[in-house]
Amino acid sequence: MINAELQAVTREADATWVIPSEDEWYKSAYHKNDGVTGNYFDYPTSSDDPPGYIGDGGSITNPDPGNYATYDGDGGVNGLGSPYYRTEVGEHENSASPYGTFDQGGNVRERNESILYLLSRGLCGGTFFYDDALLHAASRCDDNPEYDGGGIGFRVAEVPEPATIALLGLGGVAVLGRKRR
Numbered sequence: 215m216i217n218a219e220l221q222a223v224t225r226e227a228d229a230t231w232v233i234p235s236e237d238e239w240y241k242s243a244y245h246k247n248d249g250v251t252g253n254y255f256d257y258p259t260s261s262d263d264p265p266g267y268i269g270d271g272g273s274i275t276n277p278d279p280g281n282y283a284t285y286d287g288d289g290g291v292n293g294l295g296s297p298y299y300r301t302e303v304g305e306h307e308n309s310a311s312p313y314g315t316f317d318q319g320g321n322v323r324e325r326n327e328s329i330l331y332l333l334s335r336g337l338c339g340g341t342f343f344y345d346d347a348l349l350h351a352a353s354r355c356d357d358n359p360e361y362d363g364g365g366i367g368f369r370v371a372e373v374p375e376p377a378t379i380a381l382l383g384l385g386g387v388a389v390l391g392r393k394r395r
Contacts, residue, residue, distance in 0.1 A: 225327060234371045236328040236336045236354075242371075243319070243339070244351045247312035256351050258318035258339065259283055259309040264346040265319060280308040284320035286343050315369075319349035322367035330356040341365040 225232050234242070243258035256262045265283040284301045304316045311318060318324070318339050328336035334356035340348030343365060347353060357366065 223327075230373055230375075231370055232373055233325060233327050233368050236326045236330075236338065238371065239318070239324065239326045239338045239369065240351075242313045242315045243311050245312065254351055255312075257281075257283075257346075257349055258311050258315070258351075259306070260312055265309065265349060267320070267346075282306040282309045283340070283346075283349055284317065284342050285340050285346060285349060318369075319346075322365050323348070323355070325357075325359070325366065325368040335359045337366065 225235075244254040244256075246253040246255060246260075257265055259265045259281045261281045263281060265281045265285075266279070267283060267285050283306065301317070301321060306316065310316055320340055321342055322339070323337040323341050324339050326336040326338055330336050335358075337355050337357050340346070340353070
């Protein structure tokens with residue numbers, strides 16, 4: 215039985231650091247960041263093509279020619295093996311999402327704060343031991359929040375202070391005002 219206390223965890227209104235909601239996680243991974251609401255990539259490496267993986271031309275010493283993720287793309291034949299099951303954040307430096315996030319495809323599935331299917335929490339992204347199907351934008355799943363395994367982790371996001379957002383807005387207004395003159 216799932217612990218009801220884990221399901222009761224919600225974001226504080228004045229939180230500075232959070233586990234992203236499913237929508238926040240999804241947008242940071244797949245949205246093209248081009249000002250158009252409905253524009254999304256298929257993969258979190260800023261691409262509509264399945265990402266490459268270590269073993270298909272990349273290597274641990276030269277892992278990222280672009281559009282790369284940490285996953286086992288060939289069922290363990292050439293892909294990830296010990297000790298390279300997971301990589302450090304930013305290992306694929308040429309494969310960031312349009313928002314500058316790294317490794318939202320591959321490495322581990324990441325918990326989000328969404329409650330799905332009664333008592334389970336959402337999971338996003340793929341893991342190092344699956345193929346590229348789990349990296350696709352359409353892939354979503356959920357799990358018992360009490361489960362702890364080597365293929366599940368989480369991402370922490372910072373919530374900008376309201377003052378920071380206001381200053382950015384004032385800066386934008388000043389730039390627009392200057393352009394009109």
